[in-house]
Amino acid sequence: MSVVSKIAQLVWFNSPTVGAYQNQLLSELAALLARDLPLGARVAAMLFMAESLENHDIGLFRTLNELWGEDLEALTSQVWFEDGIDDDEAIVATILPSQVVRSPENFRRLLNANFIEKGSTVLPLAGEVSFAIVRLSAIENEDVMPHLIAAAGKVEEFMGLPQPINEVIVLIGSPGGERELSGVNLGGTFIVVRPEDYEYCVEEKTVFAHELVHFYPANRGRSTPTWFREGGADQVAFLVHLEMYNLVFSYTGDPCPAVSLQQLLDDEAAVGYLQHQSGPLFACNYVIGQTLLGAVADAMGAAAFKTAWRELQMAAAAGLGVTDPVIRDTFRRHTPSSKITLFDSAYAIWHKGEFN
Ligand SMILES: [Zn+2]
DSSP states (O other), rough: OHHHHHHHSSGGGOGGHHHHHHHEEEEHHHHHHHHHHHHHHHHHHSSTTTTTTOOHHHHHHHHHHHHHHHHHHHHHHHHHHTTTHHHHHHHHHHHHHHHHHOHHHHHHHHHHHOEEEEEEETTEEEEEEEEEEESSSSSOOTHHHHHHHHHHHHHHHHHHHHOSSSSEEESSSSSSSOOOSSEEOTTTEEEEEEEHHHHGGGGGGHHHHHHTTTSSGGTTSSSOHHHHHHHHHHHHHHHHHHHHOOOOOOSSOSSSSSSHHHHHHHHHHHHHHHHHSSSTTHHHHHHHHHHHHHHHHHHHHHHHHHHHHHHHHHHTTTOOOOHHHHHHHHHHHHHHHHGGHHHHHHHHHTTTOOOO
């Protein structure tokens, strides 16, 4: 049977609800067939393709297109690959390319043994959303999945926008990279969280909410200033934990003495993002960014802060430039006139930029 007729027989192929995925899948499949016809044909006939079409199914094809040489061989020679991929295995395969350079150890361990926990919920704005936690160790923290699902609901509510992705995959492993972060959002659908943070009491760990914030337009990629993306992710995560557990988080003890946001912006502009990211000032984006936003929220009031925050998300979603001056203008415009002095002094203390 030809590959084309195999595809045409799949149940989901004629279902209108999978239209968007179908196009992505067919283009990934076409790329794979062009590169390696027998492999493409073999995968198209596997079980995971037969029933429903999900984001991670496309992820598997993307993985096969992105891995090369011994990394590809390492995957396709696994017994679990050879005997046909199921949905859990497709989720694991989806993560693999992101780990090749970042964490070769995660890559090898993912191929061998892993544990998957799945969950799902209906978010008021995004609708049905699924979650998968992929672990490399047998140690399980049963509180994480409910926390993740509840936090996703709180984050979506705060944003006023539907959660932009409908499948969240959390890998519990070393985040890798140059700096040892608690977590990292690798774009697409992945979040990586350190085992130490996963195994700890979730009420104390804002990292899950923080990484969920990074799916939203103004906190994603490089669309906004670094201090806003990271400090904003902390600000929302802290508010989520306050609401969910009545726990107050803040950066106390000033671990970034005398560092202003303007200094961080200047440093990044001078040395470039990558060097700034591996330099000593980078962590201050979180600390001073959240401290300013916390002070701004206190000055303008929680409701006005949320309104301005949503306006910024909306602007980023529309592709408008959410620059450093736009961020200040937006918050300032929503600040009651009796609070403007307070607002300006917060900016003068923590930002120190020239705005007029
Ligand atoms: Zn972050």
